Amino acid sequence: MAFQKDGGIQKVLQDIFLQIQHGQWITILGHNGSGKSTLAKVLTGIVEPSYGVVNRDLHGPVQMVFQNPDAQIVGETVSEDILFGLENYNFPLDQCQERVAKALQQVGLSGYEQVPVGILSGGQKQLLCLASAIAVDPHVIILDEATSMLDPASRQRIRAVMKEWHSLGKTIVWLTQDMEEVVLGQVVVVLSEGRLAYQGTPRQFFYAPLSNQMSACRMLNFKPPFVVEVVEYLRKDGLAMAVEDLPIKPEELSKVVTRR
Ligand SMILES: Nc1ncnc2c1ncn2[C@@H]1O[C@H](COP(=O)(O)OP(=O)(O)OP(=O)(O)O)[C@@H](O)[C@H]1O
Ligand SMILES: [Mg+2]
The missing domain is CATH 3.40.50.300 (P-loop containing nucleotide triphosphate hydrolases)
Known part of the structure; x- marks a missing residue:
């Protein structure tokens, strides 16, 4: 165009x-x-x-x-x-x-x-x-x-x-x-x-495969939603989960936190 x-x-x-x-x-x-x-x-x-x-x-x-x-x-x-x-x-x-x-x-x-x-x-x-x-x-x-x-x-x-x-x-x-x-x-x-x-799913966009890598969201200069920011800290502090299980919505975060 x-x-x-x-x-x-x-x-x-x-x-x-x-x-x-x-x-x-x-x-x-x-x-x-x-x-x-x-x-x-x-x-x-x-x-x-x-x-x-x-x-x-x-x-x-x-x-x-x-x-x-x-x-x-x-x-x-x-x-x-x-x-x-x-x-x-x-x-x-x-x-x-x-x-x-x-x-x-x-x-x-x-x-x-x-x-x-x-x-x-x-x-x-x-x-x-x-x-x-x-x-x-x-x-x-x-x-x-x-x-x-x-x-x-x-x-x-x-x-x-x-x-x-x-x-x-x-x-x-x-x-x-x-x-x-x-x-x-x-x-x-x-x-x-x-x-x-x-191009990808929101979860793949918000989370890099490994916790020490930068997500596509961060690389492209977007500020992720609050839930994702919290999970970024949790991952740094040792939360080990596959990307497809990481929460992007408040109700998903609640499940992870109450399970720990
Ligand atoms: N009719 C037009 N004539 C000339 N340039 C245009 C025209 N329409 C859009 N552009 C240019 O195309 C580029 C993309 O504009 P567009 O409006 O699609 O961006 P956008 O992503 O929707 O931005 P925003 O988030 O500010 O709404 C801009 O550089 C803009 O100046
Ligand atoms: Mg526009």
Whole structure:
């Protein structure tokens, strides 16, 4: 993928070979400017790569939640915004109000139906964009740092909605800088200066095979989640476990600590 810049051409994505399976939950990590949003737009087809091929073998609608909610909101009021999206998919009218209400309830914006979008806070706008995406019940959802402005409770709520959704066989592509979101996925991919710098499971990403080695996460300059930091200390202090058994979630850490 290349863009015109300063009279020249800047390659923003290159040598990307990535397969996303139906029903997979994949996290795409990358520092600012690494190419995440561009990759998200290539995946949805908003921009086509200047060379290379994208095969989209889709089984249903794709929804993307953009990094900047203002770029996505089209309605005058909250419910109008969600209805716009539904109209694009020709849902029967009698189903629409029900879908609006359900989506707003899922993101925690019930009662906001008639609120003008202009007075929503940044976080509320993000929640509205998430509601608009969920309302369509897409097969694939691509979230581009879609929780970056949310408070911890809203973040937790969105994670719970996504977990439930994934259990129904949906595909989730979550572009994020939030390491707590990485542990939710099955696969983590790291972009660095437009190239694939890592592909593996979250556990392999967070832990090197040996305790005296640096993890891919550390090597690529990311700060792991709190649980992983604790386990890094435990490993230095003698915790000997195979990587596939090392905890990355609080409930997994609890099992290890209580067993010792
Ligand atoms: N339309 C465009 N024209 C020119 N350059 C662009 C365009 N869109 C993106 N870029 C450049 O491509 C690179 C990657 O941008 P991108 O927005 O994909 O990064 P990102 O990983 O999403 O960053 P962030 O974490 O800050 O959102 C940047 O150097 C950016 O300046
Ligand atoms: Mg971005």
